[in-house]
Amino acid sequence: MINKFLGFTPKKEMLPSQTVTPDTEIDLSSHKYQKIWLGPNHPGVTGNMAVELTVQGNTIMKAQTHVGYLHRGFEKLIERRLFVQGFPTSIRMCVAEPDTNEYFIARATEELSGYADAVPEYANWLRMLSLEMARLQGLLRGVPGQGGTFALGIGVQWGVYLRDLILDRFEELTGARVYHMFIIAGGVRGNLPEGFKARMEDNLRDIDDFIVKIKKLMFHNSIFKTRAKGLAVITPDMVDKFGIVGTNARACGVKRDVRKDNPYLYYDQLDFDPPTATDGDVYARTWIRWQELIQTVDLIRQIMAKMPETGDIRCKMPNVLNWKIPKGETYVRLESGRGEMGMYYVTDGSDKPRRINLRGPSYNHAISVLEHMLIGADVADVHAIMVSLQTCPPEIER
Amino acid sequence: MNIKDILTPFTAWANVVKEPVTIKDPFNREAAPRYRGFHDNDIEACIGCGTCEAICENQAIDLIPVDGVETKDGDSGLRPQVDYGRCCWCALCVDICTTDSLRLTNEYTWIDTDPDNFIFTPGVTPKSWYKKEEGWRKPGNGYEFYSKERVDMEELHAEERIDSFIEFVKGYSKEQAEKEADRCVSCGICTATCPAHMGIPEYIKAIRNDDLEEGLRVLYETNPLPEICGRICTHKCEDVCSVGHNGDPLSIRWLKRYIADQNPSEKYKEILNQDTSKSNGKKVAIIGAGPSGLSAAYYLALLGYECTIFEKLPEAGGMMRYGIPEYRLPYDQIDKDVNYILELGVEIKYGVNIGTDIKLEQLGKDFDAVFSGTGLHLGRSTRIPGTDNENVYFATDLLREIVLGKDIYVPEKIVVIGGGNVAMDITRSLARLQQIKYGKVDCTATSLESEDIMPADREEVVEAREESAIVDPGWGPKSIEIENGKVKGLNVVKCLSVFDENHAFSPKFDEDNKKFFPADMVVESIGQGMDLSYLSKEFKEKLKFTERGRIKVDEYFQSGVEWLFVGGDIIEGPDVIHGIANGHKAAVGIDNLLNK
Numbered sequence: 006m007i008n009k010f011l012g013f014t015p016k017k018e019m020l021p022s023q024t025v026t027p028d029t030e031i032d033l034s035s036h037k038y039q040k041i042w043l044g045p046n047h048p049g050v051t052g053n054m055a056v057e058l059t060v061q062g063n064t065i066m067k068a069q070t071h072v073g074y075l076h077r078g079f080e081k082l083i084e085r086r087l088f089v090q091g092f093p094t095s096i097r098m099c100v101a102e103p104d105t106n107e108y109f110i111a112r113a114t115e116e117l118s119g120y121a122d123a124v125p126e127y128a129n130w131l132r133m134l135s136l137e138m139a140r141l142q143g144l145l146r147g148v149p150g151q152g153g154t155f156a157l158g159i160g161v162q163w164g165v166y167l168r169d170l171i172l173d174r175f176e177e178l179t180g181a182r183v184y185h186m187f188i189i190a191g192g193v194r195g196n197l198p199e200g201f202k203a204r205m206e207d208n209l210r211d212i213d214d215f216i217v218k219i220k221k222l223m224f225h226n227s228i229f230k231t232r233a234k235g236l237a238v239i240t241p242d243m244v245d246k247f248g249i250v251g252t253n254a255r256a257c258g259v260k261r262d263v264r265k266d267n268p269y270l271y272y273d274q275l276d277f278d279p280p281t282a283t284d285g286d287v288y289a290r291t292w293i294r295w296q297e298l299i300q301t302v303d304l305i306r307q308i309m310a311k312m313p314e315t316g317d318i319r320c321k322m323p324n325v326l327n328w329k330i331p332k333g334e335t336y337v338r339l340e341s342g343r344g345e346m347g348m349y350y351v352t353d354g355s356d357k358p359r360r361i362n363l364r365g366p367s368y369n370h371a372i373s374v375l376e377h378m379l380i381g382a383d384v385a386d387v388h389a390i391m392v393s394l395q396t397c398p399p400e401i402e403r
Numbered sequence: 404m405n406i407k408d409i410l411t412p413f414t415a416w417a418n419v420v421k422e423p424v425t426i427k428d429p430f431n432r433e434a435a436p437r438y439r440g441f442h443d444n445d446i447e448a449c450i451g452c453g454t455c456e457a458i459c460e461n462q463a464i465d466l467i468p469v470d471g472v473e474t475k476d477g478d479s480g481l482r483p484q485v486d487y488g489r490c491c492w493c494a495l496c497v498d499i500c501t502t503d504s505l506r507l508t509n510e511y512t513w514i515d516t517d518p519d520n521f522i523f524t525p526g527v528t529p530k531s532w533y534k535k536e537e538g539w540r541k542p543g544n545g546y547e548f549y550s551k552e553r554v555d556m557e558e559l560h561a562e563e564r565i566d567s568f569i570e571f572v573k574g575y576s577k578e579q580a581e582k583e584a585d586r587c588v589s590c591g592i593c594t595a596t597c598p599a600h601m602g603i604p605e606y607i608k609a610i611r612n613d614d615l616e617e618g619l620r621v622l623y624e625t626n627p628l629p630e631i632c633g634r635i636c637t638h639k640c641e642d643v644c645s646v647g648h649n650g651d652p653l654s655i656r657w658l659k660r661y662i663a664d665q666n667p668s669e670k671y672k673e674i675l676n677q678d679t680s681k682s683n684g685k686k687v688a689i690i691g692a693g694p695s696g697l698s699a700a701y702y703l704a705l706l707g708y709e710c711t712i713f714e715k716l717p718e719a720g721g722m723m724r725y726g727i728p729e730y731r732l733p734y735d736q737i738d739k740d741v742n743y744i745l746e747l748g749v750e751i752k753y754g755v756n757i758g759t760d761i762k763l764e765q766l767g768k769d770f771d772a773v774f775s776g777t778g779l780h781l782g783r784s785t786r787i788p789g790t791d792n793e794n795v796y797f798a799t800d801l802l803r804e805i806v807l808g809k810d811i812y813v814p815e816k817i818v819v820i821g822g823g824n825v826a827m828d829i830t831r832s833l834a835r836l837q838q839i840k841y842g843k844v845d846c847t848a849t850s851l852e853s854e855d856i857m858p859a860d861r862e863e864v865v866e867a868r869e870e871s872a873i874v875d876p877g878w879g880p881k882s883i884e885i886e887n888g889k890v891k892g893l894n895v896v897k898c899l900s901v902f903d904e905n906h907a908f909s910p911k912f913d914e915d916n917k918k919f920f921p922a923d924m925v926v927e928s929i930g931q932g933m934d935l936s937y938l939s940k941e942f943k944e945k946l947k948f949t950e951r952g953r954i955k956v957d958e959y960f961q962s963g964v965e966w967l968f969v970g971g972d973i974i975e976g977p978d979v980i981h982g983i984a985n986g987h988k989a990a991v992g993i994d995n996l997l998n999k
Contacts, residue, residue: 089548090460093493125545159415166424177435180507180539186493194498195437195542218415225411317545324549324585325499326457327611 025066025381031059038066041384045074049154049388052398054371056391060384068379068387070372076402080361087356088114089190089325096184098363099400101146104139105341106348106363107188108132112269113350114190117333120322127316128192133270134308135179135187136339137301142171143342144298145212147395151291152223154389155232160222167215170208177201192319202309209302216299224292233288237378237390240285247377248369251344253394256293257285263340275307287393329356343367343395363403371396430512436537438509439492442485443533444526446472448504451479452590452645455496455505458548463489464496469527476596477643487521494539499548501588501645508538551650554583556657561869566838568729572634572657577613580661583654584610586646593640593655598975598984601625603640603655610658616674618662623675626983627701627744628694628723630736633660635727637860637978668739672746679747683707685997688770690757690937693721694979695776695971697744698986699993704747706994711770712751713761717807719751722778722972723979725803726825728832758937767966772993774960776971776982779931785820789883790927794890798829798928805832813840814923818893820880821928822850827863827874829926834872844871847920851898851910853877875920879912883925892921933973959992960985968992 031038044055053074059067079098083091091110096103111132115121145168149160172182177198179187187194223229239249244259254261262279264272280296282289322328330352338347344366353359371394378390426432434440446469456464466481474480483496483505497505505525510532515521526533557573558564564571575583589604597603602621609618622629636656644652666674687703689696692714700710718724720737745751757763757775766773782797784790794812798821804811813836819826830848837844848867850857854876857864864874878895885891897916903909935954938946946963947955953974956962960970970985972978 086460087458089495090458093460093491093495159418173435176438178437180435180437180439180494181492184491192546194546196544198435198437221411221414225408227408228412230408315544318542319544319546321545321547321550324588326454326549326588327585327608 025064029066029380031066033059037061043387045071049391050398051392051396054396054398054401056375056379056387058379058384058387063384065379065382065384065387068376070376072372072398072401074402075399079403080363083110083361084358087325088328088330088358091358091361092189093184093186096186097399098403099365099397100183101397102139102143102342103184104135104188105339105346107186108136108339109337109346109348109350109363111188111190112337113335113348114330116335116337117350117352118322118328118330120191120320123320123322124192125317125320127196127313128318128320129270130308130312131178131193131195131197131318132188133272134197134305134312135175135185135193136270137304137308138171138175138178139185140342141212141298141301141305142168142175144294144301145171145215147342147392148291148294148298149219149223151233151287151294151389151392152219152226152229154392155229157223157226157229160219163215163218167208167212170211174201174205174208177204189319190325191322192317194318196315196318197312205305205309209305212298212302216295216302220295224295230288232386232389233291233393234284234286236287236386237382237393238284238286239374239378243374243377247374249344249374250366250369251340251342251395252290252293252297253344253366253370253374255279255281256289258283261345263338263345267338269339271311274311275304277304277307287389290393327356329354330358338364341366343370343397343400363400365397365400365403367395367397367400370394371398371401434509434511434537436509437539438511438537439494439507439539440509440511441507441513441530441532442483442496442525443506443508443530443535443538444483444524445502445504446482446526448502449482449526450477450502450592450645450648451481451483452501452588452592453479453481453483454499454501454588454590454645455483457589458495458499460493460495461489461491463487463491467524469524474595476639477592479590479592479595482524482527484522484524487523488518497539498541498546499588500541501590502648503541506538506540508532508535510535510538549588549646550582550586551646553586553651553654554579556654561866561871564730565835565844565870568832568835570733571730574664575657575661580610580658581613584608584658587611587653588646590645592643592645593653596643597640598981599625599987600984601640601659606662607653607655607658610662615662615665616670619666619671619674622659622662623677625987626980627698628740628979628983629659629663630740631694631723631732632979632983633657633663634736635723635732636980639980663739668742671743675743677705677747679704679707681707682709683998685709685771686711686769687993688713688766688773690763690766690773690775691715691721691777691971692719692741692751693776693778693971694723694982695986695989696721696774697741698983699774699776699968699970699990700749700986701744701747702987702990703993704744704749706990708993708997710749712749713755713757713766714751714753715756716803717753719753721776722780722977725780725806726799726828728802728805728828730831730835731828756937758939763937763939763942763967767964770966771997772966772968774968774970774986774989774993775973776969776986777934777937777973779933779972779977781932781934782927783930783932785880785927785929787880787882789885789890789925792883792885792888792890792925794923795883795925795927798825798926799931801829801926802832805836811836812924813837815841815845816892816922817846817924817926818920818922819846819848819926819928820850820893821848821926821930822852822857822859822876823928823930824859824863825931826850826928827859827867829928830872830874831863831867831870833926834867834870838871847873847875847922849874849878849880849893849895849920850876851879852901853898856901878918879910881917884919890923890925892919893925894919931972931977935973957992958988959995960989961992961996965996 044050055071095106149164179185347364349362351360559571606621879898897913971982
């Protein structure tokens, strides 16, 4: 692919000598190819992982993802701890949106021990609020971050500032900024502080302004359009083949959203419709996320309006030190900012889980989809493609 | 793409004229009021129960000894030390803290050059943030890690129980026992306080695991009278239970009873699997088949000694049978515990009075060692005018006579002097007898101590009142009014205080505030005395005595005479669990003596 923005015709040796497909035979001894390692420590990689690129000129002939640089054995750590001790570890599986993992542990243990219906209503609304706030802070970094991969840095500055404001709200609601440890089996760990809704509304108004500004900056931007449009196209037939979920699937017209398809918490009481696009390229994915930003702001407003003023935050449960869960297994899923996530949770009647397995969207997106997408792409676009697929290495290596 | 797409991004330049949003001084930024910052611990309130250590998922907390904190009943003397190299600030330690002493302040910056400083003891190591009020505390709104409410044992209503001596506390069901056992945080503060150091967290765990046979094995490690203790133990463990600092303490006594009740006596031998067939050829005599004597016999039998218990009364149990009414401790439950000890080869000779039938010195010659646990069977008198009347009784005598089936004098109006558990026992026993005889109760208990400092268990007072007895505390007895040789009633004056500033017994009265309790019979229950008449004068000279007249013993309850060990109520207590502990310790002492 010739980078149209270059505005000149590249020399012949810069171009691939053949049409690249995943089956293209690469003979390294021919000296036509070069191997480049992108990562594991590279500012453009969203965490610690490496992509081994085989390039010819600027064109990627083959890409292979290497993970394992930050494996900390989270699943095993949780399997060796009491049920209540699981959630502070689970959040480390994803720095960007830790709340989803808290919810999995809480929900799975509640389901298996028969307390799923006992969770107080107020607590469930607070869970939704914290999950949507997590999605919002993720998008505030993710949407302008996509511009950042094309060297459009200013949007990232704006987004990080606004994300900090949401972290301020997290701080007063949950007692922590990044690792909130808020959703616990049986409910949540705090009520809504006084004046929270007004302060949140102030922040949401700032974000409303940002949404307009970032639209002008990115989506009415000739550079962004030139580079993102037509880049790394996901077609609808790939969705089931690769297990693509979330915004990546919705950007190519496949409307999949757990919140709608299989509503959990009180999402069926909220008025929203997940946005979709048809192009399936980097631009479309960013556009969908921008629309989700608008929608998430709206959802937080809806939650704050609909939730009860006060109530119990946790149901009565067994003593956490002696808590045993009967033999059973469950799969809990939700729609995270990156798409459908799930946790398979097995108990054997003891006081610790028998097996935990996290199904994260990054596993498919950053390994199989990324490797497929990079073939034929330009070296300069690798980061853009990675970010557009919402790669999160810690979540791959649980 | 059009010209607009080239120009629009330049609108970002509008920000040049805006105020920057950067925080100028991030080090002085105040965190949110709920922020989970650095630890603080209220050292005075903390009891070192270690639940923080148990719940910490990173093993960041260790319990360590701290200068100025003494180990005592209800306080391990340890305090949590936090390692900030491991801590993840989840604050589960705060949420489970049984005393609410641990908290996180909202201070969050700490710069230090020495990494070792980041291991510190909150509340002890001086830190600037302790003065901060804000930070993470245990959330309210129904948030609790263990239930604070005790599962009550069902009881017969007062109307159902008042006309008989039937046991009125019904016992736990499986579901109730498991629910109550679930509340335990396994801190072990109770074990340290229990005179017998019973493995309380272990047997409560056995209940949770529904392994009551294991529970029984744990009980018998330290206590051979679980049925009895499960009913009438003074439960010092419950007084110090860490869960009780912020809710109801665990019903440790009832849980013990549950284990013993659920295991049938026929299976004890199989479950406990204790072999006493191998004798070591040595013989030990035990005087008194009370808790201390039975306990000593049990542990000595396990060590291979041939034990013979000499009991004055017709049945075993001592004060447990002849001092505690049947409605609190049914005789078949005493028999269950005693019979198991007898199954181990222990022999009891009933109706033998040491001192008159056999001399103590003779026992010393016939046996390798002697353990004496003769208990407190004598009543104490107030010595007020009128106590010499025939219708003025001691509670201990009456209680014994009720058990022996004697026909005791039960008039229509009775007054009991005393505010302890024995006073409540005799009041409630007499109330039952009145109900049976007259169909109504008119029995009043009056004590020197006011209601708040009455030595009786609170539940005893409440239950006595439920049974229509009157408990009227705070009166000092002055005289018993006698008319024509018959008791007419008790004159009392208001007691203002019982103890002086030094906590010494020195009652003060308001002589003008008088009251008269009409009664046909007065029962004195102000304490019990020991009967040491079995010790001859020459023998007494060989022993040493404390200032309070008790026989002086060493830590293994060995007296001044090498072969004589003394324990039970006459040394410590008075209560059953001290007796059991004494008997156990004395058995070790006897074994040390004879196996030297």
